[in-house]
Amino acid sequence: MATRLQAARLLTLDAADRLDGGERCDLEAGMAKLFASEAAMRIALDAVRIHGAAGYSTEFDVERYFRDAPLMIVGEGTNEIQRNVIVRQLIDRHRLR
Numbered sequence: 375m376a377t378r379l380q381a382a383r384l385l386t387l388d389a390a391d392r393l394d395g396g397e398r399c400d401l402e403a404g405m406a407k408l409f410a411s412e413a414a415m416r417i418a419l420d421a422v423r424i425h426g427a428a429g430y431s432t433e434f435d436v437e438r439y440f441r442d443a444p445l446m447i448v449g450e451g452t453n454e455i456q457r458n459v460i461v462r463q464l465i466d467r468h469r470l471r
């Protein structure tokens with residue numbers, strides 16, 4: 375879980391660095407959004423499982439994270455669309471000359 379979280383952070387910081395440097399970051403931002411939101415879903419599920427039945431209870435924060443995570447996958451450009459953005463950028467950047 376910590377490894378996924380750290381990887382998501384680093385992808386996000388890489389995209390932000392490029393943007394701060396005045397570069398376009400469609401590819402990097404798409405990768406960061408895709409990876410981070412899928413990581414959020416997986417981490418939230420793992421957290422619910424670790425808590426057992428308590429993970430299903432509204433008394434604990436993990437229940438909220440598990441409800442919120444799917445929105446990250448669908449909102450702000452669904453992850454299917456992010457995959458389309460990523461592949462278009464890859465083809466564009468690595469076009470055979």
Ligand SMILES: Cc1cc2nc3c(=O)[nH]c(=O)nc-3n(C[C@H](O)[C@H](O)[C@H](O)COP(=O)(O)OP(=O)(O)OC[C@H]3O[C@@H](n4cnc5c(N)ncnc54)[C@H](O)[C@@H]3O)c2cc1C
Nearest residue numbers: 442444445446447448449450451452453454455456457458
């Ligand atoms: C709780 C919640 C809050 C939201 N808040 C906001 C908000 O604040 N602002 C805002 O603008 N929007 C918001 N949305 C809308 C969200 O961005 C859209 O739901 C999302 O863009 C998908 O659009 P759609 O629901 O019309 O699904 P559709 O476009 O009908 O897509 C349905 C499915 O088909 C897939 N799909 C569609 N086209 C393609 C394609 N070309 N290739 C591959 N797969 C494809 C999609 O990825 C999706 O899985 C919110 C949604 C939810 C659930």
